[in-house]
Amino acid sequence: MANIHPYGCFTHAVVRGIPESFGELAEGGEGFQTDLAKAQRQTGMLTGALRQKVGLQLIEIPAVSELPESWRIEDVAVIQGDTALITRPLKQQRRAEAEAVRRVLSELKLTVVEMGDEEGGSGGATLEGSDVLFTGKEFFVGISKHTNHRGAEVLADTFKDFAVSTVPVCGGSRLKNICSMGGPDTIIISSSDGAKKTLRVMEQLTDHHYEILSVPEDAAANCIYIRGPAKVDFLLHPTAEECPNSIPVSNRVCTVNAVTSRRIINNTSLFRFYHRFVSS
Template sequence: MANIYPYGCFTHAVVRSIPESFGKSAEGGEGFQTDLAKAQRQMGVLTGALRQKVGLQLIEIPAVSELPESWRIEDIAVIQGDTALITRPFKQQRRAEAEAVRRVLNELKLTVVEMGDEEGGSGGATLEGSDVLFTGKEFFVGISKHTNHRGAEVLADTFK
């Protein structure tokens, strides 16, 4: 498939609902003070704007209480054109979030590339999508506690 989704022409958005466990960290402790009802209202405003003002078709993945940070769906995949890279989040507990996202991306008929595990071809790479910026021509990757150099290399190799 040769770039059937050119940059800047979006038709879909994938979102995930806010779980009841919102505000807890992936490690199971309390992450920060939150207002669940307010977060859910704000998500409703966001999804409404994406539908009505931007005209996108939304694909909504249901919330899972066991995955408190799963609403931060941008960390799980980086998509450009017809290729999607399933990332490898730094926190082991967040890696389970990828299953539902992978299923949706496959249903959209994207070419799905997996970063894999430490023993695989990714060699200990970690990458979170929120550390990635795409300008339309090039990717910038912020190296952080959640994204390492190897993760940036895997992204570069994927989108050559």
């Protein structure tokens, strides 16, 4: 495997099943309203789309009930080219999620870098993949309650060929709740005031030009652009039912082909389907 050329080319997708404990939060959280059957059904729709429509090789990791947030598989690894950084989630319980992902990435012959087990409370490094946006040219790392500056420093030490900039997460709990890549050189971002503040910092820090597409619904800012093995472009995005005012923007981003992904949680701000793509 080599670096992403052009941006968004993938060969594999790694997904993790929805556990019976779905909706609970690690370490005694109160949880949130969920529909387990619906979540599992929609995850099946997503995996079918990734395999049959996009044409990716799909690797499915079984669900583990003891790890209620393990379906957020994106959080435990950051992958660029041949290198995979195993992250260090904020919650101690979530760090056990990395074991199965680490095994899969090793089987895919990636160079696996461990973030380490340094301690020290808030002084220790924490990093979750949903706070990391790779644009194809550089990394933006959102500083949030999940990710701190030390975690961003570890990422920068791992991917030395790319600039790494830290930005405040002003409009959501995670950076990718408010922005994502809609294609090469294109950033889709929420139109909320908080997201606009984050965008201004990003624009001040970057040396590159990006087309900015603002979407009216916050959920619509969380998309995934894929250039599949058959060289066809796909944009995974919320459905028209969920984000009716943002669909025209989504159509502008990816005009060749599109697959819609559905949110799997009701009555909450957007949670993406957390899956990790391995680049070709």
